[in-house]
Amino acid sequence: MIPPMIDIDTVTKYFGEKLVLDRVSLRIAPHEVVCLIGASGSGKSTLLRCVNRLVAHDYGTIRLDGVPVDDPSFGKTGLQKRAAIVFQSYNLFAHMNVLDNITLAPRRVHGQSRAEAEDRGRDVLARFGMAGFATSYPEQLSGGQQQRVAIARALMTRPDVLLLDEITAALDPELVGEVLAIIRGLKDDGMTMMIVTHEMGFARDCADRVAFLDGGVILEQDTPDRLFGTPQEPRTKAFLQRIIASGRL
Numbered sequence: 208m209i210p211p212m213i214d215i216d217t218v219t220k221y222f223g224e225k226l227v228l229d230r231v232s233l234r235i236a237p238h239e240v241v242c243l244i245g246a247s248g249s250g251k252s253t254l255l256r257c258v259n260r261l262v263a264h265d266y267g268t269i270r271l272d273g274v275p276v277d278d279p280s281f282g283k284t285g286l287q288k289r290a291a292i293v294f295q296s297y298n299l300f301a302h303m304n305v306l307d308n309i310t311l312a313p314r315r316v317h318g319q320s321r322a323e324a325e326d327r328g329r330d331v332l333a334r335f336g337m338a339g340f341a342t343s344y345p346e347q348l349s350g351g352q353q354q355r356v357a358i359a360r361a362l363m364t365r366p367d368v369l370l371l372d373e374i375t376a377a378l379d380p381e382l383v384g385e386v387l388a389i390i391r392g393l394k395d396d397g398m399t400m401m402i403v404t405h406e407m408g409f410a411r412d413c414a415d416r417v418a419f420l421d422g423g424v425i426l427e428q429d430t431p432d433r434l435f436g437t438p439q440e441p442r443t444k445a446f447l448q449r450i451i452a453s454g455r456l
């Protein structure tokens with residue numbers, strides 16, 4: 208068996224007294240795309256953030272390519288370089304142009320020269336149809352374009368894994384497709400991804416595996432064909448009906 212790229216093993220996380228992740232186990236193979244689906248508050252973002260240690264889990268083990276994420280060998284920024292995260296809010300610096308936004312961390316944190324970072328930056332922007340916007344400022348871009356820049360920024364350090372946290376949730380519906388197309392392209396390139404999304408159609412088309420999270424517990428994890436096949440699996444139907452009825456999807 209191929210060793211997993213991300214190995215989440217019986218991970219538990221509390222915020223204060225509140226149990227947010229309850230012995231979660233999930234293995235993601237190299238080049239695999241796993242979508243996490245669940246109601247608001249079910250622990251999806253927390254699980255994603257535990258993988259690159261923006262949040263520290265309390266019990267269990269998370270390994271990235273075999274190395275525990277709390278291993279000192281990652282240093283201060285090594286883990287975020289290898290497991291890059293993109294958020295719903297693009298978090299671009301308003302006072303910097305696009306090229307400066309995406310080259311800042313590679314230069315300041317990861318020690319790349321300006322020339323090296325800008326070469327890579329221009330390549331990544333071109334790939335995402337953003338070559339003409341290198342000197343634009345974030346406020347001059349649509350939400351979809353800003354999110355494309357945020358994804359470009361995450362790819363600057365050539366991560367092994369991309370962690371995507373509801374990256375289309377803040378976009379107008381007509382802009383969602385352009386961002387999802389980029390993610391499909393990354394999948395075709397073989398990028399390993401863990402994706403929190405409410406876009407059920409996207410999960411069905413793009414994921415190799417879908418995991419349902421409920422109250423900090425993984426209820427199901429299976430291929431989209433098996434979970435969403437026709438007729439829809441009773442377990443999927445029951446899960447989706449429940450979270451849709453709660454208005455918290």
Ligand SMILES: Nc1ncnc2c1ncn2[C@@H]1O[C@H](COP(=O)(O)OP(=O)(O)OP(=O)(O)O)[C@@H](O)[C@H]1O
Pocket residue numbers: 222227245246247248249250251252253254
């Ligand atoms: N930093 C924090 N401090 C305290 N509680 C937190 C913190 N972050 C998240 N929580 C709580 O942990 C639970 C899970 O939150 P999380 O953001 O992981 O859920 P989610 O499934 O991603 O929800 P959403 O879809 O709304 O983003 C929620 O009850 C939330 O209020």
